[in-house]
Amino acid sequence: xKKLSDAFFPGARVFLPGQSGESQLLLDELGAEPERARDIHxxxxxxxxxxxxxxxxxxxxxxxxxxxxxxxxxxxxxEGRAEVLPLDYAGIVRYLRGMPSxxxxxxxxxxxxxxxxxxxGLCADFLPLVWARARRRVGHINPDLPRxxxxxxxxxxxxxxxxxxxxxxxxxPDSRPSDIEQRIGVHVASLVHDGDxxxxxxxxxxxxxxxxxxxxxxxxxxxxxxxxxxxxxWEASALDFDARIVTGCALGRTDFYDFLADNEKFWFTDASxxxxxxxxxxxxxxxxxxxxxxxxxxxxxxxxxxDGAIQAxxxxxxxxxxxxxxxxxxxxxxxxSASAKRGAISRIVPALNDKALCTLPRYMADVVITEYGIAExxxxxxxxxxxxxxxxxxxxxxxxxxxxxxxxxxxx
Numbered sequence: 001x002k003k004l005s006d007a008f009f010p011g012a013r014v015f016l017p018g019q020s021g022e023s024q025l026l027l028d029e030l031g032a033e034p035e036r037a038r039d040i041h042x043x044x045x046x047x048x049x050x051x052x053x054x055x056x057x058x059x060x061x062x063x064x065x066x067x068x069x070x071x072x073x074x075x076x077x078x079e080g081r082a083e084v085l086p087l088d089y090a091g092i093v094r095y096l097r098g099m100p101s102x103x104x105x106x107x108x109x110x111x112x113x114x115x116x117x118x119x120x121g122l123c124a125d126f127l128p129l130v131w132a133r134a135r136r137r138v139g140h141i142n143p144d145l146p147r148x149x150x151x152x153x154x155x156x157x158x159x160x161x162x163x164x165x166x167x168x169x170x171x172x173p174d175s176r177p178s179d180i181e182q183r184i185g186v187h188v189a190s191l192v193h194d195g196d197x198x199x200x201x202x203x204x205x206x207x208x209x210x211x212x213x214x215x216x217x218x219x220x221x222x223x224x225x226x227x228x229x230x231x232x233x234w235e236a237s238a239l240d241f242d243a244r245i246v247t248g249c250a251l252g253r254t255d256f257y258d259f260l261a262d263n264e265k266f267w268f269t270d271a272s273x274x275x276x277x278x279x280x281x282x283x284x285x286x287x288x289x290x291x292x293x294x295x296x297x298x299x300x301x302x303x304x305x306x307d308g309a310i311q312a313x314x315x316x317x318x319x320x321x322x323x324x325x326x327x328x329x330x331x332x333x334x335x336x337s338a339s340a341k342r343g344a345i346s347r348i349v350p351a352l353n354d355k356a357l358c359t360l361p362r363y364m365a366d367v368v369i370t371e372y373g374i375a376e377x378x379x380x381x382x383x384x385x386x387x388x389x390x391x392x393x394x395x396x397x398x399x400x401x402x403x404x405x406x407x408x409x410x411x412x
Contacts, residue, residue: 003036004106004163005029007136010039010061012103015130018046019225019249021123022053023108023140025167034059043102045092045126046070048312050251051170056081067092069310088314089224089275096129097272105134109154110147111164116156121145122169122257124268125224125248128152136160142167146261148250150268172251174228177208180337183371185212188289188333191367191374194218195240196285196329199320202227202251205291205335213238222246222283224274224316226266228256234263241265248274275316280323286330288320293356294336294347297386297405299365299377300358301334308355321364332366338394346397348389350404368392383409 004026008014016026030037039061046053048070056062056076064082066073076082087095107127109118118141120127128151131137139154141164156162177185185208192198192213197220200206210229213219214236221230221239226247233239244267250260260266273279280286292303293311303317304310324330336347348370352358366378368389375388386405390398 002161002163003029004138004140004161005033005036007104007138007161008036008040009103011041013041013043013100015102015105015127015134016042016044016053016055017106017108017123017127018044018053019050019123019125020170020172020251021108021121021125021127021249022051022170023106023142023167024052024170025140025142025163025165026106027053030055030058037062041065050172068313068315084313086313088318089271089316090277090319092126093129093272093275096126101133101135102130103134104136104138105131106138106140107131107154108140108142108145110145111141111143112156113147118154118156119145119147120150120152120154120268121148122250122260122268123248124150124152125271125274128270129272139163140165140167142169145169146257148260148266148268149264151273152268152270169254169257170251171253172202172227174253175202175204175207177204177211180371181205181208182211184335184337184369185209187369187374188335189213189216191331191333192216192219192287193285193329196220196287197222197283198287198289199223199324200229200289201225202229203291206289207232209289220245222274222280222286224271225249225251228252231256231259246274275319277319277323277326280320281326281330284328284330286324286327287333288317288324288331289333289335290317290320292334292336292347292359294349294352295334295368295389296349296351297389297401297408298351298382299362299368299385299389300352301360301365302352302356303359305355305357310357314359317359321360321366325364325366332364333369334360334367335369338370338372338392339397343394343396346393346401348393348397348401350401350408382412
């Protein structure tokens with residue numbers, strides 16, 4: 001019986017999609033016969049906590065190039081088998097387009113239509129960037145994968161190898177916002193105007209924002225990922241029903257995927273389009289909404305590293321922030337709870353330290369939101385900016401932050 005991994009060979013450079021593009025069939029094959037993975041070099045954009053893939057764990061000879069930190073990548077780095085490239089989405093696009101052709105690219109695809117074209121389904125973010133130049137193109141035709149519209153499709157005759165088998169698609173649980181996140185969502189909604197174009201990702205904060213935007217109208221979505229929050233906005237009639245919802249990837253439960261398949265307004269395209277600064281900047285009222293680990297009193301944003309450990313990567317935040325700052329009426333909204341560890345640690349900090357990474361520098365600061373309020377700091381002086389941020393910190397940390405700022409200010 002033909003297998004997806006028949007195209008693998010020792011030394012092969014293999015591109016394997018992540019997120020909802022991950023093929024469970026391939027994982028089952030390699031789990032049952034790990035020798036098939038011997039000495040392959042896996043390249044792909046895989047997010048921690050999404051999907052099941054641990055390619056480094058399949059065989060001690062596997063090598064991997066990653067773009068986001070994960071427990072597997074961290075262990076692989078220690079063993080000298082993994083490299084994590086510190087790139088944002090725009091950098092990943094440049095890297096994938098410029099790197100040597102891969103030996104094998106594997107795509108999970110919908111069943112072909114009457115003309116022989118297969119849909120990429122739920123994840124079109126990075127595979128299209130390497131597909132045309134791949135030396136061998138392998139298709140997992142999955143009848144359970146929803147057919148969606150988008151800029152990338154594959155004709156059945158393009159495939160060098162085909163395996164057709166129904167298989168579960170990667171799902172992602174719906175998030176239930178906490179009271180704190182709901183308060184953040186209300187603050188965000190107060191800054192959004194009818195007709196704005198929104199970018200936000202997945203998780204409980206986006207769901208809280210969607211809940212709070214139910215009474216808005218003619219909103220548009222353009223994002224790297226969409227989740228059940230997009231459905232919440234659609235069913236509340238908050239979205240512009242005549243506008244495309246542009247995204248690279250969808251993550252959610254199977255009922256959300258069914259909703260996508262029935263809705264022709266969702267348009268899937270690759271990261272060179274979803275993260276095109278110039279194109280996004282031309283959209284009036286482009287509102288980039290993202291989370292952070294911490295923000296310091298200078299306005300610097302750390303969205304990657306907590307207590308010294310890298311959690312993931314910069315992702316799309318730098319691109320979306322640049323575009324929003326150039327957009328007429330655009331805003332960059334950074335959302336985070338004011339404290340962590342049951343209030344013991346403030347997430348508004350005096351200054352980023354050696355356990356942090358600066359994902360957005362201070363000159364790109366715009367709006368910071370916690371459950372305690374909104375700090376609009378784009379055009380404020382350093383003193384005014386620090387005071388605005390202290391006001392939205394957790395009350396029990398405000399005095400300490402004020403003292404720290406005075407000490408910092410004396411040395412500026």
